Structures are given as C-alpha cells and as structure tokens.
Amino acid sequence: MRRAEKVTLQLQAVSILRRLKATRTYDELAELTGLSTGDLNRYVNGHVLPGVDRARYVVEECGPDTLAAEIESRITRDDEGYVDNTDVVYDQSLLDLVAAVAAEVNDFGTPDAVLTAATDGITLASAVARHYDVPAVYAKKSRETAVSEFFEARQRLTPGIEITYTLPKSALDPGENVLVVDDFVRSGETQRLLLDLAERANVAVTGVFTLIAVGEGGIDRVRDAVDGPVVSFTSLSE
Incomplete structure (x- = not known):
C-alpha cells in the first residue's frame, strides 16, 4: 500500500x-x-x-x-410510504465517507467511470468517482440540445407512462468498466435503465452500488441483471 x-x-x-x-x-x-x-x-x-x-x-x-445507522436516522417516510433522503444526499462529507467504506468492504474493482441517473444520484456518484479518481457520468431524462449523438433507454411503467433516460455517446468509451451508482432503489426500474444504457454503450458493468434499498423486489431485479456485486448500503422495509 x-x-x-x-x-x-x-x-x-x-x-x-x-x-x-x-x-x-x-x-x-x-x-x-x-x-x-x-x-x-x-x-x-x-x-x-x-x-x-x-x-x-x-x-x-x-x-x-455506523454509517448505515446514521443514514437510517436521517430518513423520513410519510403516511403513504414515500421516502425522503434529502438530509443524506445533501451531506457530501457523509457521502464521501460512505463511498470510501463501501469501496473498502466490497469487491467492485477499480472502474473506469461511475454511471448514475440525474439528479438525486449525482452527489453519491460524485463521492464514489472521487474515491476511485475516475469520471462521474450522468444519464438524464432530458436531451441536451447541443448533443447530436446519444444513447437512449426507455421503460414503460404503465400504459401511457414511460421513463426515458439519455446519455451522450461521448460520455463512455466502448470496453470500459463501469460501476453503476444510485442513491435509492425501490422498483429497480431506474437502475435497469442505467444497465440498458451501459449495454448500448458497449461497456462492462462491474457492479451496482446504492445507498438505500426499500424492500427486496427492486434490488433482486437488479441482481438478476448484473454479473457482479449488487450492494445496498442500508435497507428499509417496504
């Protein structure tokens, strides 16, 4: 060392x-x-x-x-079960420490880039990317006007409701190793879209790291789609 x-x-x-x-x-x-x-x-x-x-x-x-307990103490849920993790994702010093601990105890390897979804995943992805000293790449729901070439992934949730994420083709180089990072997993839909974008970009996903998983269904769907470690730093009941 x-x-x-x-x-x-x-x-x-x-x-x-x-x-x-x-x-x-x-x-x-x-x-x-x-x-x-x-x-x-x-x-x-x-x-x-x-x-x-x-x-x-x-x-x-x-x-x-220690960090999981602190994260859980900062999370609030309303009567309908919606989770507010604002006090976590806005604390960059806490996320920097989470990223370092997660990298130390999990076998993610050293990625060439970190991929996340804008916007809530950005602070955690930035912390993870800083730890590995690699770029952080953000997929967005809106397409940048000046970007002429991009990858697009879509997921139909219900009839008439569809999620679309786009990623500039220049953001990742084919053959790179990418760690997918997000702040929150519930259904697994956002993470599956990120995995779809990674496949379209012809990069290898070495693992998925999320701060919070609600229930088991979403994180299990992500695990089924990834040949590598899929880790949730802390978990909440559905």
Whole structure:
C-alpha cells in the first residue's frame, strides 16, 4: 500500500470514530470497538493516527454499521410510504465517507467511470468517482440540445407512462468498466435503465452500488441483471 493510500485509510478511520464519539462516551466507544479509551481519545482528538491494520479494522468492522445507522436516522417516510433522503444526499462529507467504506468492504474493482441517473444520484456518484479518481457520468431524462449523438433507454411503467433516460455517446468509451451508482432503489426500474444504457454503450458493468434499498423486489431485479456485486448500503422495509 502506498503512503498516500495508508494516510487516506487512517483518516477515514478517524472520521468514523469521531462520528461514533458524537453520541457516545469513551467507555462506550471502547466497548463497541475493542480499543482502549486512551487510544480512542488520541485518535478522536487528532493527536495520533491509528496504525494501518487498526484503521482497516475500524473502517471495515465499524464503518458500515455506523454509517448505515446514521443514514437510517436521517430518513423520513410519510403516511403513504414515500421516502425522503434529502438530509443524506445533501451531506457530501457523509457521502464521501460512505463511498470510501463501501469501496473498502466490497469487491467492485477499480472502474473506469461511475454511471448514475440525474439528479438525486449525482452527489453519491460524485463521492464514489472521487474515491476511485475516475469520471462521474450522468444519464438524464432530458436531451441536451447541443448533443447530436446519444444513447437512449426507455421503460414503460404503465400504459401511457414511460421513463426515458439519455446519455451522450461521448460520455463512455466502448470496453470500459463501469460501476453503476444510485442513491435509492425501490422498483429497480431506474437502475435497469442505467444497465440498458451501459449495454448500448458497449461497456462492462462491474457492479451496482446504492445507498438505500426499500424492500427486496427492486434490488433482486437488479441482481438478476448484473454479473457482479449488487450492494445496498442500508435497507428499509417496504
């Protein structure tokens, strides 16, 4: 591991510990992590960085549950079951940490680009793309006037209702490896459209990562269509 990668991992671990400490005493944090209160105090207050092995332990063992719990605490649902994740997708620092933890604990490989759907998926996709240092590509429901060549994917939901997403042909190069990212999966329709666009662009989808899955039906439909890991960071009941 290169020095820059080590420091990045160590700083990610410190960020997770600070989020945990915000709602816990050092004794509670020590019980949760198995680390001593003295070490935790030094890490949280920035006096020293945890070693690489300890940092990886914090990120891989504590990070997913910690961040999933914070995401779930910020989600609201109305009486009809509609989900509001605004407090999550607007917090770029939280999404940056989610992207780093998700990449650490899942075998997505290193993509050449990250593909998402505008608009709510953009902040998460940007965080994931920054982590891998690759472009973030956005499919849109509206066609750019100045773009003459594009891919188009359509999905009929009910008679008279159809979803269309478009992607400029110049956005992806044939043969690239692409990670599909979105903030939210319920029916799986948007993600299936992104997969359709990827197929039309002749790129390989190495996996799908979503922040929140509601129910099992939508995420299962996505899994059926992808030869690679399909991961939801957190799940909600239907």
